[in-house]
Amino acid sequence: MTVIQQQIHYVRSKNLGINRQDLFYTLLEGNLETQLEPFRQELMKSPAIGSVTSTMFNPMNIQASSGDLSWQGKDPNQMTAVSPIMVGNDFIETMGIKLKEGRDFRNFQVDSASYIVNESAVKLMGMENPIGQEIEFWMGKGQIVGVVEDFHLKSLHESITPLIICYYPENTWMAWVKPAPGQTEAALAHTEKVIKSMNPGYPFFYSFADEEFEKQYRNETLTGQLANWFAVIAIIISCLGLFGLATYATERRTREIGVRKILGASVTDIITLLSQDFVKLVLVAILIATPIGWWAMNRWLEAFTYRIDIQWWTFVIAGFAAIAIALITVSFQAIRAAVTNPVDSLRSE
Secondary structure (H helix, E strand, O other), rough: HHHHHHHHHHHOOOOOOOOOOOOOEEEEOOHOOOOOOHHHHHHOOOEEEEEEEEOOOOOOOOOOOOOEEEEEOOOOOOOEEEEEEEEEEOOEEEEEEEEEEEEEOOOHHHHHEEEEHHHHHHHHHHOOOOOOEEEEEEEEEEEEEOOOOOOOOOOOOOOOOOEEEEHHHHHHHOOOOOOOOOOOOHHHHHHHHHHHHHHOOOOOEEEEEHHHHHHHHHHHHHHHHHHHHHHHHHHHHHHHHHHHHHHHHHOOOOHHHHHHHHHOOHHHHHHHHHHHHHHHHHHHHHHHHHHHHHHHHHHHOOOOOOOOOOHHHHHHHHHHHHHHHHHHHOOOOHHHHHHOHHHHHHHHO
């Protein structure tokens, strides 16, 4: 349970290379399909909106792959699989992606056959100075005008792949809006107003980047919630079993407890006597469960390319917690037996 929660926390807190804070998108449908630039300019009239771009795919979940990339010196037999995305103006600024070198796209007249690539694509092509180098991809032959730092194009289950960014606003269907700091509500209100004005036949739809990100890990979140519930149920059942065993053991040793108290045994001695057998059983269970738990969690984490390392102290804490729960459960009956009048204990049989 602890390892699952640690991995989920790691996924949610990891820097993906894209600034998701307050970023949201709406769909380019109806009139907006042919009025993208007027729509973008109308949105930018509000001081509540920092920047606007458009994309073909969700940049955090690019499932498409292409083998069409060519460059000078490429081995004809080399198979390539790169992630493609078509974007509009201000893509890098809106997404908060770091530009390593070069520039962003300017306009369709200048950049209709220009490309921006990520660090993994530069490494794939073996280029030392990629800016100005010619490659051939979906938009035909063109130059690399920018290189961005690697960011996560897919979930953390998969490695970062080479990325080719094409400037083709007409082939995008998601408009991404980055509100000015602290202006998210105003940005949403303005976006809704513009869409109702320019596209009255369609309802205003939007979704935050964080919500789309969470959808990628719905199964892991559900697994974590189920693990929590099963852990609680397992603890309750274990406590009931231990309580029953403690009650039975105490009743069987009632006379012995009375004799020990008459001979000078303290309350602490009686509690230790009754608890130590159960602690031994818990220790044996910990020794058996630890390697099994380590193996099972490693198998689960293998599904993630980017993952936490299982720390030894996780199992130490879990072991101490198990012992503490066992002692608390047993202690009620142990204390009850320890404080009972020894005369009553001797008369019980």
